Each structure stands twice: as C-alpha cells, then as structure tokens.
Amino acid sequence: MAEVIVPKLEWRDVSKRFDGPQVLAGLDLAVAPGRSLVIIGGSGQGKSVAIKIALGLIPADSGQVLIDGVDVAGLSAQDHAQFFARVGMLFQGGALFDSLSVWENIAFRLINAERMPRREAKARALEVLGLVRLGSHVADLYPSELSGGMQKRVGLARAIIGNPEILFFDEPTTGLDPITASAINALIRDRVSSLGCTAVSITHDLASARTIADEIAMLHQGRIVWRGDAHELDTTDNPHIRQFVDGRADGPINADV
Amino acid sequence: MVASAQVVDGPDSGPPAPAAWPDRLLSPFTAIGAGSIVAAASIGRVALFAARALRAALTPRWYFGQILRQLYAIGFLSLPVVGMTAVFTGAALALNIWTGGSRFNAEEAMPQIVAIGITRELGPVMAALMLAGRVSAAIASEIGAMKATEQIDAMVTLSTDPYRYLIAPRLLAAVIMLPLLTLLADIIGIGGGWLVGVRVLDMSPTIYIQNTWDFLQNWDVESGLVKAAVFGFIVALMGCYNGITAKGGARGVGRATTQAVVSSAILILAADYLLTSLFTRI
Numbered sequence: 001m002a003e004v005i006v007p008k009l010e011w012r013d014v015s016k017r018f019d020g021p022q023v024l025a026g027l028d029l030a031v032a033p034g035r036s037l038v039i040i041g042g043s044g045q046g047k048s049v050a051i052k053i054a055l056g057l058i059p060a061d062s063g064q065v066l067i068d069g070v071d072v073a074g075l076s077a078q079d080h081a082q083f084f085a086r087v088g089m090l091f092q093g094g095a096l097f098d099s100l101s102v103w104e105n106i107a108f109r110l111i112n113a114e115r116m117p118r119r120e121a122k123a124r125a126l127e128v129l130g131l132v133r134l135g136s137h138v139a140d141l142y143p144s145e146l147s148g149g150m151q152k153r154v155g156l157a158r159a160i161i162g163n164p165e166i167l168f169f170d171e172p173t174t175g176l177d178p179i180t181a182s183a184i185n186a187l188i189r190d191r192v193s194s195l196g197c198t199a200v201s202i203t204h205d206l207a208s209a210r211t212i213a214d215e216i217a218m219l220h221q222g223r224i225v226w227r228g229d230a231h232e233l234d235t236t237d238n239p240h241i242r243q244f245v246d247g248r249a250d251g252p253i254n255a256d257v
Numbered sequence: 258m259v260a261s262a263q264v265v266d267g268p269d270s271g272p273p274a275p276a277a278w279p280d281r282l283l284s285p286f287t288a289i290g291a292g293s294i295v296a297a298a299s300i301g302r303v304a305l306f307a308a309r310a311l312r313a314a315l316t317p318r319w320y321f322g323q324i325l326r327q328l329y330a331i332g333f334l335s336l337p338v339v340g341m342t343a344v345f346t347g348a349a350l351a352l353n354i355w356t357g358g359s360r361f362n363a364e365e366a367m368p369q370i371v372a373i374g375i376t377r378e379l380g381p382v383m384a385a386l387m388l389a390g391r392v393s394a395a396i397a398s399e400i401g402a403m404k405a406t407e408q409i410d411a412m413v414t415l416s417t418d419p420y421r422y423l424i425a426p427r428l429l430a431a432v433i434m435l436p437l438l439t440l441l442a443d444i445i446g447i448g449g450g451w452l453v454g455v456r457v458l459d460m461s462p463t464i465y466i467q468n469t470w471d472f473l474q475n476w477d478v479e480s481g482l483v484k485a486a487v488f489g490f491i492v493a494l495m496g497c498y499n500g501i502t503a504k505g506g507a508r509g510v511g512r513a514t515t516q517a518v519v520s521s522a523i524l525i526l527a528a529d530y531l532l533t534s535l536f537t538r539i
C-alpha cells in the first residue's frame with residue numbers, strides 16, 4: 001500500500017450559491033504536494049469560484065478547504081497573512097494594479113509585504129519578466145499600455161515571484177499565441193517539476209492541460225465528474241470527457257444544461 | 258403590505274381598486290419605515306467598516322509612500338478649489354452682512370461678523386463640501402474600479418492588507434489635510450471680505466484688519482479646525498466605504514461615486530450642527 005499523503009490543498013464537500021442556481025454542489029477535490037492539477041469544465045461552471053473559495057476570497061456556504069490538512073477558515077488573521085505568503089495567484093482577468101507600472105506590479109509582494117528595497121525588487125522583477133518572455137522595455141509601462149496577452153503574462157510574473165509553494169493559475173494561456181502559450185506551459189511545468197511547487201490551473205486549452213497537468217479533473221454542475229492522470233484524457237470513455245475533448249455540441253454536457 | 262404595494266406600483270395592474278386607497282395613503286409611511294430599516298442596517302455596516310479602517314489607520318504598519326501620495330492628492334491638489342470657494346464666499350458674505358447690518362446701523366461690525374462666520378462655520382463647511390465633491394468621489398470611483406477588476410482580491414493574495422494599503426492612507430491624509438485647507442480657507446475667505454470692504458465699500462484697509470484681529474478669539478479658529486478634522490474623516494470614510502462595497506461593474510462604480518458624494522455631504526452638515534451645538538454650550 002502507498003503511504004497516506006496529506007494533500008497540499010483539499011476542497012471537502014464545498015458548496016456555493018450566489019443569487020442564481022447552485023454553483024458548487026459538494027465539490028470534493030485534492031492535490032498532493034508537488035503535483036500539478038488542471039481543472040477543466042464548461043464556461044460558467046464555477047472553476048474560478050472554486051479557486052477563490054480556496055483562497056478565502058469568497059466564503060463557501062458549506063464545506064471546508066484544507067491546506068496541509070488545516071482548515072483555512074479556522075486560521076487567525078496573522079496565520080492567514082502567512083498563508084498568503086506561500087501562495088501565488090494569477091487572476092483570469094489579470095487584476096493588475098492600473099496605478100502601478102509593470103515592474104511595480106510584479107514586485108508588489110516584495111516591496112509591500114517583504115519590504116525589499118525597491119532597487120533590489122526591480123532587479124528581481126526584471127528577471128521574472130524575462131521568464132514570461134517579456135522584454136525589459138515593458139517594465140516601466142503601465143498595464144493599460146499592454147495587450148491582453150501581455151497583461152496576462154505580467155499577472156503570471158506577479159504570481160510566481162518569490163517562489164510560492166502553491167500556485168493558482170486561472171486560464172494562464174488564454175489570449176496567447178501558440179508559441180508564447182507553449183513557453184508559458186513549459187514555465188508552469190518547470191515550477192512544479194524543478195521547484196516542487198503545487199499548482200492548480202484552470203484552462204480550456206487541452207494542449208495546455210496535457211503539458212501542465214499531472215492530473216486533470218473535470219468540473220460540471222458543481223461537482224467533479226471525472227478525475228484522472230493527464231494521459232488518461234485520451235483513453236477514458238467517460239462521456240463528459242469524450243464530449244469535451246472532441247468538442248461535440250451534443251452529449252451529456254449539452255443535455256444537462 | 259408587500260403584496261398591496263406591488264399592486265399599487267405594478268405597471269399593468271390597471272386603475273387601483275378603491276380598497277387599495279388606505280394602503281396607498283399610508284405608503285409614504287411604509288416607505289419611510291422600510292427606508293429606516295435599511296438605513297439602520299447600513300449605519301451598522303458603516304460603523305463596522307469605520308472601526309476596522311480606524312484600527313488600520315492607527316496601528317502599524319503604515320505605508321508612508323501611500324500616505325504621502327494621498328496627502329498630495331487630497332491636500333495639495335484641492336488648494337485651487339478650496340481657495341476659489343473661500344474668496345467668493347467671503348466676498349459675498351461681506352456684502353450681505355453689510356446690507357443686512359445697515360438696516361440697524363450695524364454695518365461697521367461687518368469685518369468681525371465675516372471673520373466669525375468664516376472661521377467657525379463657512380471655512381470648514383465649504384472646504385469639506387468641496388472635498389466631498391472632489392475627493393470622496395475620486396476615492397469611491399478608484400477603489401470601486403479596483404474592486405470591480407479584482408485588484409483588491411489580488412492585493413490580498415499578495416499578502417498586503419487593502420485596509421492598510423488603500424484605506425488608512427486616505428483616512429489619515431484627509432484628517433490631516435482638511436484642517437490645513439480650512440485654515441487656508443479662513444485666511445482667503447477673510448481676505449475676500451476685506452477686498453469687498455476696501456474696494457467696494459470704501460472701508461479703511463487697516464481698520465478692517467484691526468477689527469478682525471482684535472475681535473477674533475483663538476477658539477473661533479480652533480473649533481473650525483476640529484470640525485474640519487471630523488469632516489475629513491467623513492469624506493474619506495464615505496469614499497472608501499462606498500468604493501469597497503461597490504457591486505456590478507461600471508454602473509456600480511458610478512452609483513458608488515454618487516452615493517459617496519451625497520452621503521458625505523449630508524453627514525458633514527449633520528456633524529456640523531452636532532459639533533456646533535456641542536461647542537456653543539461651552
């Protein structure tokens with residue numbers, strides 16, 4: 001028998017509903033330390049909400065989120081701040097600070113939370129800017145002067161600076177050309193394989209999912225309808241996965257809506 | 258009550274049945290009742306927010322760079338607006354007091370009355386109302402837009418408390434700068450009265466100043482500055498509160514901005530009366 005590993009991150013029976021229909025209906029999902037999980041699923045199925053609940057940005061109606069086996073809801077404000085020191089998050093919309101330049105965005109954590117001197121922080125930001133394939137000439141631009149794909153990569157740079165243990169990427173390659181996208185996929189993969197980070201990514205891009213993921217889970221109607229190793233994506237006969245992978249309009253996903 | 262209100266208000270319910278009349282007559286009262294419940298709830302929320310914001314403003318850690326930036330944006334950039342307002346207010350006040358006072362031969366007391374009116378009341382209130390329009394709106398729209406685009410959430414994930422980074426600097430800057438702006442408004446406002454006195458009413462420039470100076474007491478100015486600090490708190494608080502509670506994209510931000518201006522203006526005037534009645538009891 002394999003030894004029991006405490007998951008790095010676990011959603012336990014998490015439910016959430018806004019004014020409309022149930023968004024999450026008993027979500028159960030876990031990621032082991034040093035693994036990369038990709039969540040796929042139709043638009044509006046609650047993938048982004050699941051991540052924001054894990055980060056404590058949105059309260060769950062019921063259920064728990066455990067980090068290293070500890071319920072984050074029970075953390076004191078101090079512990080919660082320490083929790084965020086170990087986490088990096090790329091928001092779906094980038095969420096860059098539009099009053100700060102690109103490098104100040106990337107270095108925000110270093111300057112404001114870790115109190116690193118600005119010169120040093122800028123040097124670090126420029127390094128990471130290179131990792132996401134942006135030239136140093138964008139460092140002094142403001143987010144509104146960047147294209148959508150560039151903003152995404154700045155958001156990614158801001159998430160990975162300081163090497164957090166747990167990384168969340170909400171659609172990291174959306175809006176990128178195929179070449180840049182594969183470079184970003186490789187970067188995310190490298191964070192997990194070389195630095196031992198735990199990553200949770202959301203993507204609609206199956207090529208990206210195949211590169212990034214150790215494991216893939218499919219969220220549909222508030223629950224996980226399939227979960228398996230990345231290579232099983234093409235061999236499973238799960239009807240949800242088959243329909244999603246083949247991109248057919250008819251099937252269980254259509255029928256459920 | 259709810260059902261009948263819907264009948265009365267429904268667009269396609271036809272002419273109201275006679276039985277609906279009593280309810281209809283009462284509906285202003287139900288509206289006021291419902292309104293006061295909503296108001297009480299939001300007073301509670303504002304109070305909780307204020308407590309949290311105050312704690313962030315009064316305990317370390319402080320982001321001094323942000324505080325400086327806000328001192329500049331709230332204080333320095335408001336100088337022209339406050340100055341213009343003060344000079345015209347002082348000038349108009351002087352004319353009014355002069356004509357009013359001439360009915361009972363009291364026009365000679367105009368400089369003293371202008372000085373009291375400006376320092377105790379109009380200086381702080383006009384400066385604060387200008388900041389309600391300029392600063393409260395700017396704070397609400399900036400923070401509201403940051404909320405709508407998830408920048409506030411992003412800040413949290415970057416281990417930085419938005420209450421300390423965004424809200425505390427604005428509160429501190431407004432509480433520090435509004436008294437300074439008021440002091441300036443006092444001087445410029447009295448200057449406006451002096452201009453009218455000297456240029457329009459042919460008073461002696463030195464006697465005008467003499468009268469003002471001899472008559473004015475420290476507390477006239479000080480009480481105005483205390484008021485101004487309270488108003489500064491109100492301006493920043495309502496801007497931040499409405500910004501951070503903004504919901505629903507650009508429209509929500511627009512609504513938050515309007516709310517910030519209206520609520521801070523009303524609160525400023527209410528606080529003005531309360532403080533004045535407190536101060537005049539001394």
Ligand SMILES: Nc1ncnc2c1ncn2[C@@H]1O[C@H](COP(=O)(O)OP(=O)(O)OP(=O)(O)O)[C@@H](O)[C@H]1O
Binds near residue numbers: 023041043045049
């Ligand atoms: N703050 C919110 N308030 C109200 N409803 C919300 C909020 N956030 C998300 N929702 C609702 O929750 C549902 C799931 O949203 P979510 O953003 O998680 O979808 P998603 O799976 O990430 O979709 P996509 O792939 O398009 O990004 C949607 O129906 C959305 O309307």
Ligand SMILES: [Mg+2]
Binds near residue numbers: 047
């Ligand atoms: Mg999403």
